[in-house]
Amino acid sequence: MEDIEDLFKNDNQDTEERIPQSKRKIVRKFGAKKEKEEDSQTEGVVIDASKFKSKHDESAKEAEADERVPGSQKVFVKTYGCSHNISDSEYMAGLLAEYGYQIVDNMDEADACLINSCTVKNPSQEKFVNLVQSAKGKKKPVIVSGCVPQGDRNIKGLEDVSVIGVTQIDRVVEVVEEALKGHNVKLLAKKDLPILDLPKIRKNQLIEIIPLSTGCLGSCTYCKTRHARGKLGSYDPNAIVERARMAIEEGVMEIWLTSEDTGAYGRDIGTSLPELLRNLISVMPKHTMLRVGMTNPPYILEHLQAMADILNHPRVYSFLHVPVQCGNNNVLDKMNREYLIEEFEEVCDFLIENVQDMTIATDIICGFPTETEEEFVDTLKLVEKYKFPVLNISQFYPRPGTVAAKWKKVPSQDVKKRSNDLTKLFDSYSTNNHFIGTEQLVWIVGFDDRKKAAQEGTLPQLMGHTKSYTKVVINQDSESLAGQPANSLIGKCVKIHVTETQKWHVTGYILDASPQIPEVPANYFEKLEKQRIEQEELAQKAQNKAQQIEEDNVEEVIEKIVVKYNKNDILMHCAGMAIFTIGIFIILRSMIN
Known part of the structure; x- marks a missing residue:
C-alpha cells in the first residue's frame, strides 16, 4: 500500500488524468473570482492558462518565433508523496502558469521537467530518482523540489539538476527560466514560509489543500522528513482562514488541511488547532466540508473534547488520521514517538465514543530495528481490537542520516512475514457492512x-x-x-x-439530488459548551443527592441501634472491645520479648 495520503489522493478520481491545456483554469490572483465552468464534467487540474499571457510575452507571434522567450515553454510537473507536497506543486504550477508557461502531463512534450519528491520511503525516492534519470536521458532540463534534495544535498543523480528547497517554492519561475538557459540553480537555504497568497492550479477544482504549517516538534528516529522540513513553523491563522474563504468563493467544495502534524499547529505562535478549526468553520457555507489532516497522538490528547465537538460538526468530516506506528511501548520508545500505546488508545476510545460514525486511520511500520516477534504480536492485537477502516502498512526502510538506520535490522524475511501477517488481518475484516x-x-x-x-x-x-x-x-x-x-x-x-x-x-x-442540508447556528460551539456545563451541574446535583441519601441512611441506622440498645449498653460494649484489644496487644508483645 502507498503512503496514506497517497491513498486519499487516489480516492479523488483519476489524479493522473489532466485537463487539456485549452480547458484549464487558474486562480491567477489569490481571491480572484472563479470563472464559470463550461465543462462541468472536467476534473483533475483546473486551469485555463491560454487566457493569460506571459508578463514578458509582448507579442504572441514573437513567442511562436522564438521558443526561448521566457514563459513561452511547456513544463512537465510530477508529484510524489503527501498532500503537503501536492499543495506545494499546485502553487508552483500556478506560478508557472500565471507567468505563461504551459503545464503538461507528457514529459516528451515538455521543454523542462519539475519533479516534486518524497523522502518518507525508499520506494518513493527510487521512483523519483528514476524519473529524474529518464528526463535527463531525454535531454530535458530538470528541476527537483521537495523533501529528498532538502533532506540530503548529496543524493546521487542530482548533481547536475536545479533544486528548489521546501521553503523556496515561490521562486520556481526564476529557477525554471535559468534551467531553460542551461544553468543549474540550487536554492536550499531555509527562509520564511512561502505566503499563502499565491496563484495555484488545483488537481481537483473542488478541493483546496491548505498547508497549516511546515515541520514538526518530534524527533522520530526513523524519519527523514524532519531533516527536510525542519522544526514547526505555523502559518498565521488569519491567512489560513482568508485562503479558505476565498477558495470557497471560487467554487471549492472541500477544504483539506495538511501538515507534517496538524495537532501541533500553533504551538509556536500562541494558538491551537481547535481554535483555528472553529474559525475556519465560521466561514464555511453548508455545502462545503472540512477534512483535518494527520495528527500525532501527543498533540491531540490535550484537545480531545474540543476535537470531538469539531469532528461532530456537520461541516467537518468525522475522520482523523492518527499514526500509531507500533502497538508496543518498547518499540515506540525506540522510535522516540513520545507517547504510550495506552495514550493512543485513549485518543481512539474517546473519539469513537464521542463522535458519531468516527473513522480513525492509522499507520504501522513492520520490522522496526530491535522489534521482536512478541512485540509485533502487540501490534496485531491493537489492529484486532480497533479494526481500523484505513490502515497504512509499511515495512521498515532505513533512511540515510537517521538514527534508526544505524541499528541492527530485523531479517528481511521476518519483516516481510510480519507485513504479510498484518495485511492478512486487515483484509479479514470489513468496517462498512453497517x-x-x-x-x-x-x-x-x-x-x-x-x-x-x-x-x-x-x-x-x-x-x-x-x-x-x-x-x-x-x-x-x-x-x-x-x-x-x-x-x-x-x-x-x-x-x-x-x-x-x-x-x-x-x-x-x-x-x-438536492437534499435539505440543515443550517448550523453561528453559536454552535458555545451552545455545546453550555449544554455540557448544564449536564455536569445536573450530574453533580444527582451525585450530591445520592450522597445525602446515603448519609441519611447511615444516620437512620445509627438511630435504630441507639433505640434498640441504650447508651450505657453501647458504651459498655465499646469499653469491653477496647480492653480486649489492649489485652491481645500485651500478650503478643510478651511473646515477642
Whole structure:
C-alpha cells in the first residue's frame, strides 16, 4: 500500500488524468473570482492558462518565433508523496502558469521537467530518482523540489539538476527560466514560509489543500522528513482562514488541511488547532466540508473534547488520521514517538465514543530495528481490537542520516512475514457492512477511475464521501442517478441509499439530488459548551443527592441501634472491645520479648 495520503489522493478520481491545456483554469490572483465552468464534467487540474499571457510575452507571434522567450515553454510537473507536497506543486504550477508557461502531463512534450519528491520511503525516492534519470536521458532540463534534495544535498543523480528547497517554492519561475538557459540553480537555504497568497492550479477544482504549517516538534528516529522540513513553523491563522474563504468563493467544495502534524499547529505562535478549526468553520457555507489532516497522538490528547465537538460538526468530516506506528511501548520508545500505546488508545476510545460514525486511520511500520516477534504480536492485537477502516502498512526502510538506520535490522524475511501477517488481518475484516440499507449524505467530488472504466468499456462511476469520509461510488445509470445527468451532480451533496459494501467503498443509488442540508447556528460551539456545563451541574446535583441519601441512611441506622440498645449498653460494649484489644496487644508483645 502507498503512503496514506497517497491513498486519499487516489480516492479523488483519476489524479493522473489532466485537463487539456485549452480547458484549464487558474486562480491567477489569490481571491480572484472563479470563472464559470463550461465543462462541468472536467476534473483533475483546473486551469485555463491560454487566457493569460506571459508578463514578458509582448507579442504572441514573437513567442511562436522564438521558443526561448521566457514563459513561452511547456513544463512537465510530477508529484510524489503527501498532500503537503501536492499543495506545494499546485502553487508552483500556478506560478508557472500565471507567468505563461504551459503545464503538461507528457514529459516528451515538455521543454523542462519539475519533479516534486518524497523522502518518507525508499520506494518513493527510487521512483523519483528514476524519473529524474529518464528526463535527463531525454535531454530535458530538470528541476527537483521537495523533501529528498532538502533532506540530503548529496543524493546521487542530482548533481547536475536545479533544486528548489521546501521553503523556496515561490521562486520556481526564476529557477525554471535559468534551467531553460542551461544553468543549474540550487536554492536550499531555509527562509520564511512561502505566503499563502499565491496563484495555484488545483488537481481537483473542488478541493483546496491548505498547508497549516511546515515541520514538526518530534524527533522520530526513523524519519527523514524532519531533516527536510525542519522544526514547526505555523502559518498565521488569519491567512489560513482568508485562503479558505476565498477558495470557497471560487467554487471549492472541500477544504483539506495538511501538515507534517496538524495537532501541533500553533504551538509556536500562541494558538491551537481547535481554535483555528472553529474559525475556519465560521466561514464555511453548508455545502462545503472540512477534512483535518494527520495528527500525532501527543498533540491531540490535550484537545480531545474540543476535537470531538469539531469532528461532530456537520461541516467537518468525522475522520482523523492518527499514526500509531507500533502497538508496543518498547518499540515506540525506540522510535522516540513520545507517547504510550495506552495514550493512543485513549485518543481512539474517546473519539469513537464521542463522535458519531468516527473513522480513525492509522499507520504501522513492520520490522522496526530491535522489534521482536512478541512485540509485533502487540501490534496485531491493537489492529484486532480497533479494526481500523484505513490502515497504512509499511515495512521498515532505513533512511540515510537517521538514527534508526544505524541499528541492527530485523531479517528481511521476518519483516516481510510480519507485513504479510498484518495485511492478512486487515483484509479479514470489513468496517462498512453497517452502511447497508442506510441513507447517507454524500459530497460528490468527481469521477472514480476513468482509465479502468475506459479499459472495461463502461462509464466511470461518480465518487464522493460520507460524513465519516467513507468512499462512495455511484453507477452511471438512470436508476442510480435518479434521472440526473452525472455531470450535474459533481460538486453537490446528495442523499443515497446504500445497497452494497466492499473493503474500500460503498455503493448505492441516489434518493435525493438536492437534499435539505440543515443550517448550523453561528453559536454552535458555545451552545455545546453550555449544554455540557448544564449536564455536569445536573450530574453533580444527582451525585450530591445520592450522597445525602446515603448519609441519611447511615444516620437512620445509627438511630435504630441507639433505640434498640441504650447508651450505657453501647458504651459498655465499646469499653469491653477496647480492653480486649489492649489485652491481645500485651500478650503478643510478651511473646515477642
